Amino acid sequence: MLKLNCEQATRMMSESQERKLGTTERTVLRMHTWICSGCRNFGGQLGFIRQAMKGFAAHADDGDDAAGGGGKRPPPGGV
Amino acid sequence: MSRDEFPLTLPPDEADPAVSASGVSAPEGGEPQRHGLQDQAFLSALRTQMIKFAQLHLGDRHLAEDAVQEALAGAWSGAQRFGGRAAIKTWVFAILKNKVADLLRHKQRMVDASSLMKDDEEQAMSDLFDERGHWLQDSKPTAWHCPEASLEQQQFWAVLEVCLDGMPPAQARVFMMREFMGFESDEICSTVNVSSSNLFVLLHRARLRLRECLNQRWFAQAA
16 A cells, blocks of 8 residues: 555544554655645644544543542633 | 643633632632522433433443433532533533443443444445545645634534534444543443454544534634
């Protein structure tokens, strides 16, 4: 698989959030995103989505602390 | 990419000056008001949403109702501290999330995993990619302007919720386990009994769909 199409490239980017990609995989992926702005944008947005979901979950976990869990984080507020 | 590389960005507390200003402990100076869990309409909408979430993961209506009931009971005692409904809701969901995650981790019940993939099989990605696997003109991702700023806007979290809500069940299950409940991939594979390659396919589709939805409902609107 030397040349990726966009479906394969996005799949590989998604997988990179689950496992460490091999050297070859990283190389072909880099080659693809170098020439493909759509996949380049997708890659960045994938990172953002994880960040957003983390915020979503973390926000919820603040409440969990308030419910009597350990105070592992400061109270919500000053965003 | 480590999950911990991102700075934590908290969604703002909507209409909840007591919490925003002083943290959870001191709602001082607030006019005495009924908290959200005493509002029947709010409570019933919240309960419906919670049951949907629990049932998706537990696959059993009674188990889901029990978990929701417990979460609400646990929430009741502390509800006075949360003025804003958004704050109550995220908090109650946090309790439920942990209950569901515990049930999933400790009970070897559940699912018949083959159904997971079957649910999803039909939904091809042909509305995003052409037959050669390249982006269709309309679905090719364009740049998002300053996405991080969205995390500061309450409206964004509502849109995210709508998008998560619209996800096909098989994708939603594994995606929420991964990104909301914080399971590792291999934990998900053993819990819902799918192969890792099946899991990767589901997560890939979920992320494609979620990106598309956020783009349409949020980022394209702002542009």
